Amino acid sequence: MSETPQVTRPLRTPLHGFHVERGARLVTFAGYEMPVQYPTGILTEHLHTRVAAGLFDVSHMGQIAMYPLSGRLEDAARALETLVPVDVIGISEGRQRYALFTNAIGGILDDLIVANHGDHLLLIVNAACKAADLAHLLRHVGETCKIDPLPDRALIALQGPLAEAALVRLAPPIRTMRFMDVRTLQILGATCEVSRSGYTGEDGFEISIAADRVDALAHALCEDNSMMPIGLGARDSLRLEAGLCLYGSDLGPETTPVMASLEWAIQNVRRAGGSRAGGFPGAEVILRQLVDGAPRRRVGLKVEDRVPVRGSAKLYPDEISESSIGIVTSGGFGPTVQAPIAMGYIDKALVTTGTRIFGEVRGKRVALRVCDLPFVPHRYKRNRN
Amino acid sequence: MLKFTDDHEWLRVEEDIATVGITDYAQKQLGDLVFVELPAPGAKAEKGTAAAVVESVKAASDVYAPVSGEVTEINQAIVDEPALVNRDPMGKGWFFKIKMFDPSQLDGLLDEKAYQAMIA
Known part of the structure; x- marks a missing residue:
């Protein structure tokens, strides 16, 4: 009996045409055909982001909304706290925080961002983990929350010292945002969830927007001479210089947050002696390592x-x-x-x-x-x- | 005489000395180089084995000896400034010179026309 090999075609993001048009070299990453670099090359793209501004397509990442069935956001936050060693209840409306899904041995299943949008939490997770994260959420908090994956939304990051100047023309309110603020804004007539954050160490923004509106936004942003599209190659060298972890390389199911030097992501309220200490997978290991080291x-x-x-x-x-x-x-x-x-x-x-x-x-x-x-x-x- | 390998090295042959480098196509595929490691002068190189290493921001790649011989000279300039390979791969970005043991090995290599057809 012969088996036919399963040939899976890589998925494309809504910016695929934009990448091709700009001469990107495409590679398969986490099941998506993604630009590793544009004709300018990784060195130029990297240095340009540090001195001017870069546009990154990160639409392959997972976006998951969590709505509390009770209507009280604190119930969704409390539910999510059973899966992460992070103070989720303490995230104010209009703010976001870095978090980690942990497993029973205190290892990391994924690292993510949790934003408080008032009536729901918005989770941004790694592309390679998104199916597993979704299953994990449905299984453990599906009874108290509506878990809503958002496959029809694209995500772009604008990073660098001139990112604000490039975006402010299209979205004036971003000027008053500070690091890790999130806001719902109209940009070119589309409703966008904007955060002041990113993964390069630079000031910048991430914009979640409907898939059918992202191409127009990317083109409008690149009309600014300071804005250059940046591929995954420079994204990797930028995050490495910024000392930021890449899941699958620096973090994994056998790496605890303490081993990973990510103690700062675990607020006191979830540590031994805190009012909501523990109560997440692997708490015993992680709380002990927070005291004794790894x-x-x-x-x-x-x-x-x-x-x-x-x-x-x-x-x-x-x-x-x-x-x-x-x-x-x-x-x-x-x-x-x-x-x-x-x-x-x-x-x-x-x-x-x-x-x-x-x-x-x-x-x-x-x-x-x-x-x-x-x-x-x-x-x-x-x-x- | 100019010859090419299907691993994207070029050789410029004068008598029994071959100057070796990587092609323009190769440097484009590799992207911006940030590190070059060359063999020591006097080292023996064996056809088809790794003789030098180039590293881009993203990855390391081997450069193979296209013929067997003894390394007589290396281009220190590309060690000091790897970007020279990107800027002038067929000229100032040469890698090393080999005194060939068996010039008949050249017969199995590609001429420019065949190489251009291969990468087209």
Whole structure:
């Protein structure tokens, strides 16, 4: 008996035509045909985002609305708190927060953003995890909330110091938003959910808009000379310089938030002694690690030489030892820092800034220094005008 | 004489010395290079095995020795400035020179017309 191989064609985002028109090189990522770069190239795209503004198509990411069946948003927030070690009830209307779905051993199932839109919560999840996240939500909070996936909505990110100037012409109210604010705004006649956030370390915005309206918006934004479309290649080097985790590389079901150095995402109210301590999957492990620390920890790594040390490179305490003390989870060249940079997990005992360790690249040991993250300072707009 | 491999290396042959680099097509596919590792002068290179490494922002790739021989000279300029390979792949962006052991290996390589047809 012969089996016919299942050939699955990659999905396309509503901006597929926009990417093709601009000469993007397309690759399959998380089941979607996505632009890895445009003809300008990753270096130019990366540097342009840091000095001007970049437009990123992130429509492959999952958008899920959670409506409380009771009509009281706090009930949806309380339900979501059973799945994340985060203070969801404390997210005010018009604000959003970073969160993590955890599993029974305290590992991370996905990282996400939770926004309070008044009558519902809007969750933005990773593309590769969205089907599993949806099933997870339906199974665990489906009795108290209407879980509404939004496949007909596109998502674009505008990032960089000139993102505000480019968007303000089309949406004047964005001027008064600060980092992690969310608002419902009319842009070119379309109702958009706008947040002041992103994943590059720069100031910027993410705009959720109906799929059939996004192409017009992308074209209008690119009429601004400071705005350049940016592919996934530069998105990856930008987030690495900003010290931000990529799910599947830096985070996974065996990585706890404490191992991942993401303690800041767990507010005191959910920690031991807090009024809503625990009550999420893996709480026992995570609450204990918040006090005692984890055996391994995510750190920044700077390469002493010029050679990039990439994901899955093994780490050693010296040039000869056979026993590995960690592993690189993301690594490459940082165009803004003009040097190879990496993030990885190393044994607790070596987690001190400046510690010299070695990574293995093509059979050779390369010296690295443990360093603080981020590699490039964040430039979020934390204060209101 | 100018020859090409189907792995997108080029060789410019003068007597028994072949100057080796990567093609314009290859540099475009790789994107902006940020790191180049070259063999040591005097090293033996074996046809079809990795002789140099190039790294773009995204990934590392091997550059293969198109013929067997001894590396006589390397282009330190591309180590100091990898972008030179993107700017001038067939000229200032050359990689290394090989003194060929067996010039008859050239017979199996592509000429320019055949290479252009392959990438078309």
